[in-house]
Amino acid sequence: MPGATEESVIEFVCNVCGVKNRCAPAALSYEKPSCSQCQSSVRIRSLLRVLAQEIFGLNLALPDFPRIKSLRGLGTSDHNEYAARLAEKFDYRNTFYHREPRFDIANPPEEEFGKYDFVVSSEVLEHVPPPAEACFEKACRLLKPAGVLILTVPYSLDPATLEHFPQLYEFGLAQLAGRTVLVNRTREGEVQLFEDLRFHSGAGGATLEMREFSECDLKAKLAAAGFCEVRIYSEDYRPFGIVHDASWSLPIAARKGPFALSLDATRDVVEEWRELKLKFNAEMQTLGRSYWFRIGRKLKMF
Numbered sequence: 281m282p283g284a285t286e287e288s289v290i291e292f293v294c295n296v297c298g299v300k301n302r303c304a305p306a307a308l309s310y311e312k313p314s315c316s317q318c319q320s321s322v323r324i325r326s327l328l329r330v331l332a333q334e335i336f337g338l339n340l341a342l343p344d345f346p347r348i349k350s351l352r353g354l355g356t357s358d359h360n361e362y363a364a365r366l367a368e369k370f371d372y373r374n375t376f377y378h379r380e381p382r383f384d385i386a387n388p389p390e391e392e393f394g395k396y397d398f399v400v401s402s403e404v405l406e407h408v409p410p411p412a413e414a415c416f417e418k419a420c421r422l423l424k425p426a427g428v429l430i431l432t433v434p435y436s437l438d439p440a441t442l443e444h445f446p447q448l449y450e451f452g453l454a455q456l457a458g459r460t461v462l463v464n465r466t467r468e469g470e471v472q473l474f475e476d477l478r479f480h481s482g483a484g485g486a487t488l489e490m491r492e493f494s495e496c497d498l499k500a501k502l503a504a505a506g507f508c509e510v511r512i513y514s515e516d517y518r519p520f521g522i523v524h525d526a527s528w529s530l531p532i533a534a535r536k537g538p539f540a541l542s543l544d545a546t547r548d549v550v551e552e553w554r555e556l557k558l559k560f561n562a563e564m565q566t567l568g569r570s571y572w573f574r575i576g577r578k579l580k581m582f
Contacts, residue, residue: 322522339520342369350548357377360374385404392422399419399430429532435493440497451465513530
C-alpha cells in the first residue's frame with residue numbers, strides 16, 4: 281500500500297470469506313467495507329467472531345465452521361455476505377421485516393418459540409417501534425434454553441436510552457415542503473409531528489431510527505427479558521481485521537442459559553471430523569506415492 285510502512289499495515293484473514301487482506305489500520309472502519317473479496321466491515325467480522333466464540337469457544341473463520349445441521353439459527357435482515365454461508369453450516373434461515381421471507385421479531389408466531397439455538401440481529405432493534413423491551417422478550421422466547429442472541433445496535437455511554445418517539449401509536453411518514461416528516465397520533469388522540477428524522481441505509485433501503493440505546497440500559501433490558509448473561513465483546517482481534525475505533529456500539533452476546541451442544545450436534549461434529557480424517561488420509565496416500573514426497577521423507581523434512 282503506497283505511503284504505508286510495514287509497521288502501520290495490518291494483515292488479516294477475513295473470517296467471513298477466508299481471504300487474506302492487507303491494509304492500513306485507518307481503513308478498518310466499523311461500517312465501511314475492508315475485505316477485498318466479500319466487502320465485509322469490522323462490524324460484520326466482529327459479529328461472526330462472537331458467534332464462533334459463543335458456539336465453539338474458538339476464533340474460527342466461517343469457512344472453517346463444522347457443518348452442524350442440527351443447530352438451528354435465525355437471521356433478522358442479515359447481510360447475504362454471511363447469511364448464505366451460515367445456511368451452508370447450520371439449519372439457518374434469514375428473514376426480513378419489510379420483504380419475504382417476512383419475520384417480525386416484535387411479534388413472532390408462537391410456534392417459533394423455543395426453536396432456535398442462536399438468533400442474529402445486527403442493526404435492527406433500533407428501528408423497531410416502541411416498546412423496545414418487547415423485542416428483547418420475544419427474542420429470548422425464540423431461543424432454546426441454552427440459546428444465545430448475537431446482537432449489534434448503535435448505543436451510547438449515556439445513562440438512559442433516548443426514545444425519539446416515545447408515544448408512537450398510529451404513525452406514518454409524509455412529505456412536507458420537500459422534507460420527510462413523521463406524523464403520529466398518540467393513544468390519547470394527540471397529533472404529533474417530528475422533523476429532523478434519522479435514517480439508516482440497509483438491505484431494504486433507508487430505515488427510520490426509533491431510538492439510540494445506552495449501554496447500561498441495554499444490558500438492563502436484556503437481563504429483564506430473561507437473559508442470564510450479557511457480554512460485550514470490546515477487545516480487538518487483529519488476525520481477523522477487528523480493530524475497534526470506539527468504546528461503544530460493540531457486539532453483544534446475550535445468553536438464555538449455559539451453552540451445551542446437543543447429542544445431535546455432537547454427533548454432527550464427530551461425523552464431520554471422521555469425513556475430514558478420511559479425506560486427509562486419502563490425500564496423504566496419494567501424496568505418499570509421489571517422488572518428491574518420498575525424497576522429502578528421506579531427507580527428514582517432515
